[in-house]
Amino acid sequence: MFAMDPIHVRSRSRFGASMRTSMLLAACLWGSGAFAQDGGDGGQGEIGVLPVQGNIFMLVGDGGNVTVQVGDEGVLVVDTLQEEFSDRLLATIRELSDGPIRYVVSTHAHPDNVGGNATIAQAGSNIAGGNVLGAIEDAGETAKIIAHENVLITMSGAETPLPFEAWPTDTYFTDRKEVFFNGEAVQVLHQPAAHTNGDSIVFFRRSDVISTGDLFLTTRYPFIDRENGGTFQGIIDALNRIIDLTVPADRQEGGTMVIPGRGRLCDEADVVEYRDMLTIIRDRIRVMVEQGASLREVLDARPTLDYDGRYGADSGFWTTQQFITAIYEDMS
Amino acid sequence: MRRFFCGSALILAGFISLPVLGQFDLSGEWSPRYHEDQPERIPGPDMVEFQGIPINEAGRLRGLSWSPSLLTVPEHQCKPHPSDYAHRGPGRMRIWNEYDSASQQLIAIHTRLRWQAPERTIWMDGRPHPPEYAAHTWQGFSTGRWDGEMLTVTTTHLKQGWYRRNGLARSDRAHVTEHFIRHDNYLTQIVLIDDPVYLTEPFIRTNNWVLDPRQQIAPYLCDIVVEVERPQGTVPHYLPGQNPFLEEHADRYQLPLEGVLGGAETTYPEFIEQ
Numbered sequence: 112m113f114a115m116d117p118i119h120v121r122s123r124s125r126f127g128a129s130m131r132t133s134m135l136l137a138a139c140l141w142g143s144g145a146f147a148q149d150g151g152d153g154g155q156g157e158i159g160v161l162p163v164q165g166n167i168f169m170l171v172g173d174g175g176n177v178t179v180q181v182g183d184e185g186v187l188v189v190d191t192l193q194e195e196f197s198d199r200l201l202a203t204i205r206e207l208s209d210g211p212i213r214y215v216v217s218t219h220a221h222p223d224n225v226g227g228n229a230t231i232a233q234a235g236s237n238i239a240g241g242n243v244l245g246a247i248e249d250a251g252e253t254a255k256i257i258a259h260e261n262v263l264i265t266m267s268g269a270e271t272p273l274p275f276e277a278w279p280t281d282t283y284f285t286d287r288k289e290v291f292f293n294g295e296a297v298q299v300l301h302q303p304a305a306h307t308n309g310d311s312i313v314f315f316r317r318s319d320v321i322s323t324g325d326l327f328l329t330t331r332y333p334f335i336d337r338e339n340g341g342t343f344q345g346i347i348d349a350l351n352r353i354i355d356l357t358v359p360a361d362r363q364e365g366g367t368m369v370i371p372g373r374g375r376l377c378d379e380a381d382v383v384e385y386r387d388m389l390t391i392i393r394d395r396i397r398v399m400v401e402q403g404a405s406l407r408e409v410l411d412a413r414p415t416l417d418y419d420g421r422y423g424a425d426s427g428f429w430t431t432q433q434f435i436t437a438i439y440e441d442m443s
Numbered sequence: 444m445r446r447f448f449c450g451s452a453l454i455l456a457g458f459i460s461l462p463v464l465g466q467f468d469l470s471g472e473w474s475p476r477y478h479e480d481q482p483e484r485i486p487g488p489d490m491v492e493f494q495g496i497p498i499n500e501a502g503r504l505r506g507l508s509w510s511p512s513l514l515t516v517p518e519h520q521c522k523p524h525p526s527d528y529a530h531r532g533p534g535r536m537r538i539w540n541e542y543d544s545a546s547q548q549l550i551a552i553h554t555r556l557r558w559q560a561p562e563r564t565i566w567m568d569g570r571p572h573p574p575e576y577a578a579h580t581w582q583g584f585s586t587g588r589w590d591g592e593m594l595t596v597t598t599t600h601l602k603q604g605w606y607r608r609n610g611l612a613r614s615d616r617a618h619v620t621e622h623f624i625r626h627d628n629y630l631t632q633i634v635l636i637d638d639p640v641y642l643t644e645p646f647i648r649t650n651n652w653v654l655d656p657r658q659q660i661a662p663y664l665c666d667i668v669v670e671v672e673r674p675q676g677t678v679p680h681y682l683p684g685q686n687p688f689l690e691e692h693a694d695r696y697q698l699p700l701e702g703v704l705g706g707a708e709t710t711y712p713e714f715i716e717q
Contacts, residue, residue, distance in 0.1 A: 420501050
């Protein structure tokens with residue numbers, strides 16, 4: 112019972128493992144020493160595997176989470192970590208399925224989300240036919256990479272762009288793109304001006320799982336990439352949209368499961384807590400801005416004090432001060 | 444000689460069928476006793492009644508920002524009490540054991556309470572806790588062990604909860620230890636909460652039950668309804684310095700404001716004597 116390997120996990124998951132079962136299976140895997148425990152990420156390049164429900168797995172790696180949908184038609188991957196972890200990511204996906212990788216979905220253009228695109232896509236293939244197959248010689252040789260068109264614009268315009276093979280091949284500019292794969296509808300929903308200007312939420316409707324990208328995290332305050340069109344209010348709007356999509360099973364628990372960009376597996380109640388926090392912080396800062404407070408005065412007022420012990424940081428990539436500054440500049 | 448061996452084997456089998464060292468039966472219907480902290484537990488705490496809980500500055504601000512109107516927001520209406528708090532409320536409790544049918548080893552102890560009907564599993568088979576990135580639930584992931592005749596339970600993977608139902612938040616990083624002690628028909632639970640986000644030291648409290656074989660726990664349904672029409676995403680709360688109930692509890696009981704605002708110092712008798 113305690114030596115359950117990923118293949119066993121896969122077959123269980125196909126039959127719709129509940130959240131409690133997921134916790135139990137995770138405990139089994141944890142007991143086998145498969146994971147590194149570092150508070151959310153895999154650590155040291157390790158990639159943890161957590162069966163979610165339906166066809167969906169959450170892969171937990173350094174710097175973020177990957178969502179993998181597995182079924183009879185093949186594999187769909189949401190986000191691909193940094194480039195340096197791509198071989199390990201591919202090996203982990205292959206432990207779940209040896210079927211063809213048909214789709215990669217990039218929730219936005221940051222390197223820790225698209226870094227493995229080339230490796231994963233080139234390990235896959237898509238089905239091409241008709242005029243396309245004749246006109247484009249290698250049309251079926253890689254998996255499709257789906258993203259909002261702003262992801263392509265950002266990636267292709269970067270000072271040190273990732274290789275062409277990592278760029279989206281299948282972009283959309285409307286509010287959504289839909290595919291039907293592995294027996295379920297998969298909706299890729301654009302969320303404008305939030306974490307960046309090219310965010311997508313991926314909703315697996317039959318499995319009842321949402322992959323949020325970095326619009327929702329459990330590890331820190333959200334990073335607002337204002338240089339690439341991100342806004343604080345856009346992130347709150349995204350969280351409210353996710354809450355609209357989710358339906359809890361019972362007592363505000365389970366039901367639609369939510370895979371955050373970083374951190375632990377969640378459900379609606381967890382998104383609600385995060386939304387509440389950001390809304391309260393927004394209201395506090397907005398009142399001060401409306402009263403003419405300077406950035407220094409807002410920082411000194413410590414408007415995030417009650418959440419800093421959980422989500423704040425004094426050093427590193429995204430500090431509490433940077434977070435408050437971004438909100439202030441958004442409102443000013 | 445052969446008869447001797449058969450007799451020895453029967454005696455040995457009798458010993459094997461005894462409970463493992465210290466294992467004790469807690470199963471049954473347990474009726475709560477509210478003599479301890481009754482005003483807080485049954486009518487409910489006042490707003491800004493934070494005394495006796497070792498909260499830090501962050502926990503105090505969370506509590507002062509909390510508005511009871513939050514509970515009218517649909518997605519907040521059906522939240523059950525988390526397992527570290529549930530026994531404080533209407534806490535009729537059923538405890539039952541789950542055994543492996545072949546080995547008769549105790550696999551788990553289950554509990555169910557009345558309000559919102561939370562069911563909880565305490566794993567007794569030595570399994571490890573999941574990695575941190577597994578889902579957190581209202582009841583958390585609990586494992587138990589027998590310390591003599593006392594059941595000690597360790598719980599992780601809790602969703603964010605509360606110390607009191609007046610907005611004092613308990614973080615999802617809390618680690619909870621419980622001790623269940625049975626004396627004949629009485630059951631005492633000691634709860635210790637370590638919370639690196641909102642406490643400066645562990646918080647300890649106790650709850651008590653009496654065995655009541657006639658007790659029944661009715662089903663508990665919860666339907667979400669829109670009680671107040673609001674724009675999407677509205678989160679009721681009080682801005683810093685604007686909680687209208689700041690002094691209400693202190694005034695009602697003639698207590699100093701710094702006392703009702705809580706903190707580790709308010710948990711000690713010396714503070715009360717001052």
